[in-house]
Amino acid sequence: MPTRLREVDLVIVGLGWTGGILAKELSEAGMRVVALERGGMRSTNPDFAIPLIRDELKYAVRNALMQNPARDTLTFRHSPTEPSLPMRQLGSFLPGEGLGGAGVHWNGVTWRWTGIDHAARSYYEERNGKSFIPADMPIQDWPMTYAELEPYYDKFERTAGVSGKAGNIRGAKQPGGNFFEQARDRDYPLPPLEPSYSQTLFNDATAQMGYHPFPRPCANASRAYTNPDGSRLGACVYCGHCERFGCEANAKGSPHITVIPKAMAQPTFELRTHSWVTKVMLDSTKKKAIGVAYTDVSTGQEYEQPAAIVALCAYAINNVHLMLLSGIGTPYDATTQKGIVGKNYCYQPGGGGVTLFFEDKIFNPFMATGAFGIAIDDFHANDQFDRAAMGALGGATITVGQSNGRPIGYRPVPAGTPRWGAEWKKATAKWYLRAMNIGVTASNMPNRYNAYDLDPTYKNVFGQPLLRLTYNFLENDKKVIAYVGQKAAEIARGLKPTSMTGPGALGEYNIVPYQSTHNTGGAIMGTSPGNSALNKYLQSWDVPNVFVVGASAFPHNSAYNPTGPVGALAYWTADAIKKRYRQRPGLMT
Amino acid sequence: MLRQVGGVWFVVGGAIVALVVMSTSLVGAADVEKGKVVFEQCAVCHSLDGSGDYDGPTLKAVIGRKAGSLEEYRYSAAMKRSDVVWDADTLDKYVADPQAFIPGNRMAFAGIADKGERDDLIAFLAAATKDSKSN
Numbered sequence: 001m002p003t004r005l006r007e008v009d010l011v012i013v014g015l016g017w018t019g020g021i022l023a024k025e026l027s028e029a030g031m032r033v034v035a036l037e038r039g040g041m042r043s044t045n046p047d048f049a050i051p052l053i054r055d056e057l058k059y060a061v062r063n064a065l066m067q068n069p070a071r072d073t074l075t076f077r078h079s080p081t082e083p084s085l086p087m088r089q090l091g092s093f094l095p096g097e098g099l100g101g102a103g104v105h106w107n108g109v110t111w112r113w114t115g116i117d118h119a120a121r122s123y124y125e126e127r128n129g130k131s132f133i134p135a136d137m138p139i140q141d142w143p144m145t146y147a148e149l150e151p152y153y154d155k156f157e158r159t160a161g162v163s164g165k166a167g168n169i170r171g172a173k174q175p176g177g178n179f180f181e182q183a184r185d186r187d188y189p190l191p192p193l194e195p196s197y198s199q200t201l202f203n204d205a206t207a208q209m210g211y212h213p214f215p216r217p218c219a220n221a222s223r224a225y226t227n228p229d230g231s232r233l234g235a236c237v238y239c240g241h242c243e244r245f246g247c248e249a250n251a252k253g254s255p256h257i258t259v260i261p262k263a264m265a266q267p268t269f270e271l272r273t274h275s276w277v278t279k280v281m282l283d284s285t286k287k288k289a290i291g292v293a294y295t296d297v298s299t300g301q302e303y304e305q306p307a308a309i310v311a312l313c314a315y316a317i318n319n320v321h322l323m324l325l326s327g328i329g330t331p332y333d334a335t336t337q338k339g340i341v342g343k344n345y346c347y348q349p350g351g352g353g354v355t356l357f358f359e360d361k362i363f364n365p366f367m368a369t370g371a372f373g374i375a376i377d378d379f380h381a382n383d384q385f386d387r388a389a390m391g392a393l394g395g396a397t398i399t400v401g402q403s404n405g406r407p408i409g410y411r412p413v414p415a416g417t418p419r420w421g422a423e424w425k426k427a428t429a430k431w432y433l434r435a436m437n438i439g440v441t442a443s444n445m446p447n448r449y450n451a452y453d454l455d456p457t458y459k460n461v462f463g464q465p466l467l468r469l470t471y472n473f474l475e476n477d478k479k480v481i482a483y484v485g486q487k488a489a490e491i492a493r494g495l496k497p498t499s500m501t502g503p504g505a506l507g508e509y510n511i512v513p514y515q516s517t518h519n520t521g522g523a524i525m526g527t528s529p530g531n532s533a534l535n536k537y538l539q540s541w542d543v544p545n546v547f548v549v550g551a552s553a554f555p556h557n558s559a560y561n562p563t564g565p566v567g568a569l570a571y572w573t574a575d576a577i578k579k580r581y582r583q584r585p586g587l588m589t
Numbered sequence: 590m591l592r593q594v595g596g597v598w599f600v601v602g603g604a605i606v607a608l609v610v611m612s613t614s615l616v617g618a619a620d621v622e623k624g625k626v627v628f629e630q631c632a633v634c635h636s637l638d639g640s641g642d643y644d645g646p647t648l649k650a651v652i653g654r655k656a657g658s659l660e661e662y663r664y665s666a667a668m669k670r671s672d673v674v675w676d677a678d679t680l681d682k683y684v685a686d687p688q689a690f691i692p693g694n695r696m697a698f699a700g701i702a703d704k705g706e707r708d709d710l711i712a713f714l715a716a717a718t719k720d721s722k723s724n
Binding site for chain 1: 629630632633634642644645663665693695697698699
């Protein structure tokens with residue numbers, strides 16, 4: 001028999017970036033807030049202290065900070081005609097677990113999405129004509145404009161300590177920044193990090209070719225920084241242990257050192273770790289949530305936490321899973337194309353990149369940060385880029401980063417090298433210092449068959465159906481990767497490497513090797529209940545006291561990483577709850 | 590081009606034209622105010638007065654303290670067995686290259702290469718971390 005607890009104003013499911021932002025903003029506004037985090041407590045010291053944090057086997061291979069797929073995972077198939085099978089080991093993407101969530105183990109790339117992303121359908125209809133958009137591509141505009149979200153992007157950049165260089169301050173182009181950037185009110189809070197040698201080569205080569213290189217904005221602090229809330233960040237030491245690790249120097253903008261401690265200082269806030277939410281409880285009308293049911297996974301005790309508002313702030317995949325398990329909204333059916341929840345799952349194709357090998361250059365790849373890099377946006381944010389020539393919607397960024405030089409995982413070798421044995425060993429020793437990569441990251445447009453639903457066969461540790469993912473790369477993705485991959489190869493050839501690999505063609509999606517933890521959609525936002533699960537405040541159309549915050553709300557995926565708009569939308573939603581919903585609960589318009 | 594070196598003005602790029610000893614600071618003297626600015630890099634993890642919830646040990650009364658000796662702080666084994674007592678000289682060596690001076694310690698900091706900045710920092714620390722009870 002579950003223990004029924006005392007009602008609170010807001011219960012938050014999952015305490016990462018979005019949950020942390022809501023927790024801070026709304027507990028400071030005087031609301032009684034309980035956050036339920038299914039993983040454990042974490043703090044920089046001792047959890048991320050050196051030397052133990054630099055354990056590649058524990059954190060990068062065995063995924064110590066991630067969700068345990070033996071307890072909960074998803075099933076996968078390429079198309080509705082295939083049987084689905086559970087993902088028993090993490091691979092393609094890495095959902096985080098524990099206080100801070102993915103905000104602890106992320107790299108820190110913090111973009112503001114483009115105006116084209118905000119007007120995803122209307123931009124292409126106007127520029128390329130309605131027929132340019134395939135019939136099975138349910139692309140749609142965001143329900144708010146970039147200008148509306150701008151102050152919230154700014155707030156998130158300042159909270160997370162983003163290092164970068166503005167390209168456009170209130171319409172005035174800024175030399176050294178992103179030429180194609182949307183207008184921003186002011187520069188980044190911190191200057192860019194020191195570029196690597198490979199980044200300098202890329203910067204000079206692309207500038208000479210007439211492209212517009214700029215430092216990629218990143219939440220790796222280029223110097224010690226105190227954010228507007230008084231949270232302190234240290235200077236990045238270029239240790240190369242961001243992705244899959246917590247930051248030892250508090251230099252990576254993360255919720256566990258910023259918003260979460262601020263919430264925890266509030267007497268009206270309570271955090272419960274090891275608390276696994278299994279369901280949002282609805283009343284008999286199914287139009288109102290009365291709270292959440294959860295299990296303390298350290299004791300097995302079940303609880304019900306009544307709340308006036310429920311905020312789903314788990315990883316994007318788990319937000320959709322909880323909606324489907326709880327009966328919030330109508331599940332999407334790809335065959336009939338009826339229903340909404342589960343629709344427009346998108347990912348982020350890579351694969352068009354090239355790796356360059358130089359006999360005469362030393363790159364020191366171990367001097368790295370998760371997010372620093374030099375990028376060009378000429379084939380993505382550039383609204384003059386002729387997509388008709390590419391024959392596809394969207395685009396791709398071309399970037400030289402260097403997120404790590406980890407000795408187990410980072411082993412670049414030229415094409416034709418054996419995959420194992422003495423020759424491989426010799427090659428990997430020779431080329432470790434002498435390789436650089438030019439990465440191509442593409443946007444991903446939705447398709448009617450790329451979607452989530454509940455699996456009919458497989459169940460999680462609580463006996464609940466697993467989420468089933470149906471997904472594959474499509475013609476549009478292949479065209480973008482092929483087109484922009486050639487551009488990357490052209491840049492690479494200009495650098496005159498001894499040899500180079502790639503660009504590869506995009507084949508079928510493979511869920512086994514790691515690609516990116518940029519899973520979007522499933523609980524999408526829009527302008528009406530007919531085209532979306534959530535309104536512009538990320539409020540469920542069907543159950544208006546449920547808010548679903550995170551990349552699950554994106555109707556498509558950009559070539560940009562998702563965390564910038566994820567943070568901005570969390571502040572946007574927190575503001576709407578604070579200033580409007582609290583005074584007049586109900587569907588906001 | 591004028592450059593200040595230890596309180597003395599030189600004209601760089603040719604013969605020395607003028608030597609003016611600054612009245613406010615002696616040659617090589619450390620600057621506590623500048624040290625306060627340098628300390629901002631350390632303030633992320635270290636308090637000066639024993640207060641607060643910080644990732645590193647407090648620097649209150651650090652001068653004269655044996656390294657790794659605060660009971661309430663969980664140090665690395667490397668720091669505890671280092672047999673270092675903090676003074677201007679040991680702090681200087683540590684801050685210059687933390688992993689070289691005490692290999693295996695847990696401080697996530699790359700070090701300060703500039704000797705002048707280190708001198709300023711240590712002068713600031715000496716002034717700002719005095720334990721009022723023991724003085």
